[in-house]
Amino acid sequence: MNIIEHLLPKVIFPIQIGPVNLSITNQVLVMWLAAALVVLFFYLAGRKPTLIPHKLQNAAEIYIEALWDNIEPIVHDKAWLPFFCALFSFIFFINLLGLFPGLTPPSSNINFTASLAIIIFLLAHSVGIKQHGLIKYLKSFAPSGIPWPVLIFIVPVEIVSQIARPFSLSVRLFANMFAGHAVMLTLLSLIFVFKSFYILPGPLIGNILVSAFEIFISLIQAFIFTFLSAYYIGSAIESDH
Amino acid sequence: MGENFGTAIAAALAIGLAAIGTGLAIGMLAAKAMEGIARQPEAANAIRINMIIAIAFIEAIALYALVISLMLVTK
Numbered sequence: 001m002n003i004i005e006h007l008l009p010k011v012i013f014p015i016q017i018g019p020v021n022l023s024i025t026n027q028v029l030v031m032w033l034a035a036a037l038v039v040l041f042f043y044l045a046g047r048k049p050t051l052i053p054h055k056l057q058n059a060a061e062i063y064i065e066a067l068w069d070n071i072e073p074i075v076h077d078k079a080w081l082p083f084f085c086a087l088f089s090f091i092f093f094i095n096l097l098g099l100f101p102g103l104t105p106p107s108s109n110i111n112f113t114a115s116l117a118i119i120i121f122l123l124a125h126s127v128g129i130k131q132h133g134l135i136k137y138l139k140s141f142a143p144s145g146i147p148w149p150v151l152i153f154i155v156p157v158e159i160v161s162q163i164a165r166p167f168s169l170s171v172r173l174f175a176n177m178f179a180g181h182a183v184m185l186t187l188l189s190l191i192f193v194f195k196s197f198y199i200l201p202g203p204l205i206g207n208i209l210v211s212a213f214e215i216f217i218s219l220i221q222a223f224i225f226t227f228l229s230a231y232y233i234g235s236a237i238e239s240d241h
Numbered sequence: 242m243g244e245n246f247g248t249a250i251a252a253a254l255a256i257g258l259a260a261i262g263t264g265l266a267i268g269m270l271a272a273k274a275m276e277g278i279a280r281q282p283e284a285a286n287a288i289r290i291n292m293i294i295a296i297a298f299i300e301a302i303a304l305y306a307l308v309i310s311l312m313l314v315t316k
Contacts, residue, residue, distance in 0.1 A: 171304065171308060174308075221297070224298075227294065
């Protein structure tokens with residue numbers, strides 16, 4: 001289907017090491033650009049910190065404080081702040097860069113979001129095991145003070161819901177970004193369906209509105225990803241049902 | 242009936258039925274949130290951020306159906 005191929009990654013520089021395909025696609029370039037922008041933003045903001053902040057430092061302070069006010073009730077340890085700030089900034093900048101014409105966000109690729117979700121999943125469980133020890137952490141799947149016939153139902157349901165977490169995390173971000181670009185492409189392809197340029201105001205206004213909505217969705221989806229990973233990590237750390 | 246008849250019907254039904262449930266759920270959620278804000282305007286910020294989080298959860302369910310629909314259409 002030749003509509004979908006505009007949404008798939010385009011290989012720019014093929015690198016094949018045995019069975020592993022490490023090609024540089026246009027989405028990988030956007031990912032590197034977003035990472036460079038995040039590093040540049042926070043480096044320039046923290047260069048000469050003064051007590052009464054100058055402009056860029058002010059922006060970064062509002063940014064980090066707004067994020068931390070929502071994450072702090074879940075993980076109470078301030079040592080997690082750099083990790084969640086990096087995760088949120090990375091996903092947010094990637095989503096925003098996808099709105100520029102010609103750039104495709106890597107978060108519209110299931111491989112990228114699945115990698116992030118697997119990292120969060122492994123991180124949550126390893127932090128929980130490190131904190132409580134393996135036996136006690138496995139025992140926390142069965143909440144205490146419940147009669148044992150109910151427990152036979154609760155434990156598989158709990159295990160399934162734990163396995164569904166990385167799936168839902170990755171598919172949520174992937175589908176939101178992919179659907180946004182698919183809607184824009186579908187509106188533009190109306191011109192080819194009608195085979196004339198006279199309907200151009202329709203798709204044009206539609207694309208402008210969808211792009212404005214996509215800015216909002218980029219922020220919300222980046223925040224939801226960060227918030228949910230904080231929730232999973234926080235619930236693995238405390239783990240007292 | 243062409244060869245892709247069943248696939249096309251399945252793809253349309255998947256996202257259509259999911260959209261019904263999602264629309265109803267988000268509508269009810271937003272209505273309750275508006276009621277809460279009208280009752281206590283000082284809590285507007287807290288209610289708004291929680292409403293947006295809940296909307297993202299409900300929307301994710303509709304997007305699972307969208308992924309299935311896209312997989313059906315392109316295969």
